[in-house]
Amino acid sequence: MSFPARAVVDLSVIASNVRSLRAHAPTAQLMAVVKADAYGHGLVPSARAAVAGGATWLGTAQMDEAIALRDAGVTAPRVLTWLYAPGAPIARAIEADVDVSVSSAPALDEVVAAARLVGRTARVHLKVDTGLGRNGLTPDGLADLLPAALRAQAEGAVALVGIWSHLAFADEPDHATVRAQHDVFADAVRLAEAAGAAIEVRHIANSAATLTSPQVHYDLVRPGIAVYGLSPVPQLGGPGDYGLVPAMTLEAELATVKRVPAGHGVSYAHQYVTPHETRLGVVPLGYADGIPRHASGSRERSGGPIRVGDRTLGVAGRVCMDQVVVDLGPDATEQAGDRVELFGTGADGGPTAQDWAVAAGTISYEIVTRLSGSVPREYVGVEVLAGSAGGAAAATGAAAVTGGAR
Structure with a gap:
């Protein structure tokens, strides 16, 4: 796929x-x-x-x-x-x-x-x-x-x-x-x-x-x-406080990267305008895939968090149907095809589903459940299935699931 x-x-x-x-x-x-x-x-x-x-x-x-x-x-x-x-x-x-x-x-x-x-x-x-x-x-x-x-x-x-x-x-x-x-x-x-x-x-x-x-x-x-692995009481404690770890990581490859001048409008209605010459990256996920439009960014407000390398940046401008834009900065070295992470375990300081919930004004439940079936699910850690119902066949079946999970 x-x-x-x-x-x-x-x-x-x-x-x-x-x-x-x-x-x-x-x-x-x-x-x-x-x-x-x-x-x-x-x-x-x-x-x-x-x-x-x-x-x-x-x-x-x-x-x-x-x-x-x-x-x-x-x-x-x-x-x-x-x-x-x-x-x-x-x-x-x-x-x-x-x-x-x-x-x-x-x-x-x-x-x-x-x-x-x-x-x-x-x-x-x-x-x-x-x-x-x-x-x-x-x-x-x-x-x-x-x-x-x-x-x-x-x-x-x-x-x-x-x-x-x-x-x-x-x-x-x-x-x-x-x-x-x-x-x-x-x-x-x-x-x-x-x-x-x-x-x-x-x-x-x-x-x-x-x-x-x-x-x-x-x-x-x-x-x-x-x-x-998501906390139902984030105001009281995160997953780690209860011995939990988020099980899902949402990642993508940058579709394009390009340099634009200062004052360049980004995405629909130009809610975000580049403050200086910079490089923009396009992430090929949007609200049709489950990315909340409420997590759009503007000049006054950073959008939903995206991990690029060791930096956490925000969505720049409006979330579109099938893509979002991130301002990579003038000195960015990222290229098309490089991996970015929208949310994961947070263990490396990267964003979590809870961070996206805060950005969108909702709860982490909605962030993970709204993810479209068009986004392939890939399974790791399948060795735990060897002793469950279905045995080795279950593990093999899970390992093969990469899309259309819904």
Whole structure:
């Protein structure tokens, strides 16, 4: 493939991050959340790496991704899927041994019908809205749903194996809502168990709560962004403070380098004008590839950071659809074809996804997940897959993946 940029994903780092996260929650099982193409890192290779690191569960929002894991031969851990609309392939998920979340009475009806259709018990996790105001049963809704759910369980159509929720302020561990949601969740668990549900796993902790709120670890924690080495609480600490390392490096080759005079406008609307004679380099990545346009640079504000050699420079001018410009300086020696890094581990002082998040006024989650599928994913550290589901074949397959990862 001739695409002049790539996202290099270190699978051994993902495995190591999972091991670190397990140490933060030693009394709980760990679900590695691999939704959204594993936060842009590649669904199947990342899932296998997480399992190699000790993940006992995998989680996807969309049902198709959960089924894709099973179709790819990822059979060792339990898989939970939780976000679907009427008409979703629930029967296919049940046949694939995927746990299914239920957030409403109509969803329960569909799951029961699908289980009857395929003649297999559906493993169900009841989703409770404890205060986020998003998907899930209200506490009253849970009380109303339980009789029907327990009848379906007695029939053998479902097994009520989990109860779970999402925190609204997990990235602020001292926020009053964390305790309040904890209390609502505990009441919901007691209600379900008193009614006769044999709950195996209670879970509410995301990445932030896994790292900072041990009181809500319960039976299972569900880290997502932390699996890929990014801090969910950058205001409290960076990845290294929690034993994490970013797994993805986004790099490119300079497409062109040219000298321009002082006062030369750069990119659309000339937000940036060269202050002196200089050399400009074109980086062949733009907003169509996932580079945030909000990270454009101007005369007053440096744009998103780019590592060139041992220097960190900023995007000069507006981010375009398929390219950005960087002011290399009058004495620059870089040439077309030289490597630049948009973000990586930061170990050498280079930029990180968090730095891009700051430049764009967003969060690191968005920086990595918005990276387009047109940008090839290249995998290193594939040796960790040798002992995971799929064995040596999985490692060989991951090593061969270089594009179209989504």
